[in-house]
Amino acid sequence: MPKLPDPTIGDTSWFVHDRFGLFIHWGIYALPARHEWVKHVERIRDEDYQKHFDHFYPDLYDPTVWAREAKNAGMKYFVVTSKHHDGFCLWDSALTDYKATNTPWRKDLLKPMVEAFRAEGFKGGFYHSLIDWHHPEFPIDGFHPMSDDVEFREVQKGRDIRKYAKYLHGQARELLTEFGKIDIMWFDFSYSERDWGWSKGKGKDDWQSEELMAMVRELQPGIIVNDRMEIGGDFKTPEQYQPRGWMEVDGKPVMWEACQTLNGSWGYDRDNLDWKPVEMLVQMLVDTVSKGGNLLLNVGPNARGEFEPKAIERLRSIGEWMRLHGRSIYGCTASDFTPPPDCRYTQNGNRLYLHLFSWPFRHVHLDGLADRVEYAQLLNDGSEIKMRVIDPIQEANLVFMSGTPGTLTLELPVQKPAVAAPVIELLLKE
Ligand code: GLC
Secondary structure: OOOOOOOOOOOOHHHHHHOEEEEEOOOHHHOOOEOOOHHHHOOOOHHHHHHHHHOOOOOOOOHHHHHHHHHHOOOOEEEEEEEOOOOOEOOOOOOOOOEHHHOOOOOOOHHHHHHHHHHOOOEEEEEEEOOOOOOOOOOOOOOOOOOOOHHHHHHOOOOOHHHHHHHHHHHHHHHHHOOOOOOEEEEEOOOOOOEOOOOEOOOHHHHOHHHHHHHHHHHOOOOEEEOOOOOOOOEEOOEOOOOOOOOEEOOEEOOEEEEEOOOOOOOOEOOOOOOOOHHHHHHHHHHHHHOOOEEEEEEOOOOOOOOOHHHHHHHHHHHHHHHHHHHHOOOOEOOOOOOOOOEEEEEEOOEEEEEEOOOOOOEEEEOOOOOOEEEEEEOOOOOEOEEEOOOOOOOOOOOOOOOOOOOEEEEOOOOOOOOOOOEEEEEEOO
16 A cells, blocks of 8 residues: 555544545625635725625525535535635624625524534535635735725725734634534635735734644644645645645645536636536546545535536536445545556555546556456446456467566456446455
8 A cells, every 4th residue: 555644633534534525615706606706806895795795695595405415426524615705704703794694694504504414424614714805904915805906005004914813713713613513624825925015925924823723623623624824734735736646745645635616616606617527527536536635526506505507417427426436435545556547546455446537449458466356347337347467478469469477457348338437346365
């Protein structure tokens, strides 16, 4: 087996087993429906963004439906935005008026969500934005929607990050004391390396990350925390790209979780056409686990509180693949064997899973596996796959393939199984 990461402070045992989670980005940015950064991108002032708060009424919201869709997709944990960069809070925080309970909807949206997912057996927790474009003490920087307004910047230059940090810590305390057991906390994000000349980015000193982390771990022993507070964490979070191999820090493998969108946007983005095909999504999940990581796949529910049809369609197709192939994902990790081109291995003890991203004609050759495999079968239907070791001195001729030392050759049907990514389960000899 590959070298495993050192344990971290939090309990990652469930995390590295479950492998597949649902990310939910939901807030009043679902109304403009033009990406969750719309306030920044379109430089929208508070008074103009207010209309989305004033018209927030998610009448079709039923978190039980969300939890069922996620469960059917094969997901095992959820991470939901308690607050995104626009500062809007989904729960009834005592520390702000800028929350769901003050919109026309009037009700807390987070409690029922946590309850619904828990009822379906999910682990989970919160994405909580470190950034806040609504809070009056959050100093204006280059990401702030008001960053171009020099006059506003001048008037607001007395903002005190320490007062904001107090609010941030206070809200984190609420999230970690009022919702029962929380397994994962996902803070977002630090950018102290940024320098706009007139303002600098923010990072651990601004968030008072060490204190925040200590409080989080004290309130929820065993919780795992991501790495975006600039002081490390239990796992790394590559975003919208697939790492080329197991992620490392200082040359050592670490726990990691790729976060990916269905269409390039996290928040609901009505006119977006960049939907990833199901095969690509399944391959991303496989690729992630083949490199020792997790996949947190996002859905951005709409303003009425539903997953849009294109998202549901994809979740269900992934779920159909997971129903047949979950064995090659849950409890699996990277393998030391090197797969053939266009293939990925995952491994769980003596079960090695060969995922074929393209379907070759009749044969696939597995280097290093001659005499190592007891039995081989297609996972989607449990049908036997015949194995051969071709004599290495055999030369290719009219009808025979040549052999190479140590190679196991599998005989495949000409027809690719009708699944998003076929998997062959190889039972290794003890
Ligand atoms: C980012 C973005 C954001 C998204 C997130 C997910 O850094 O600011 O909108 O919530 O990452 O990883």
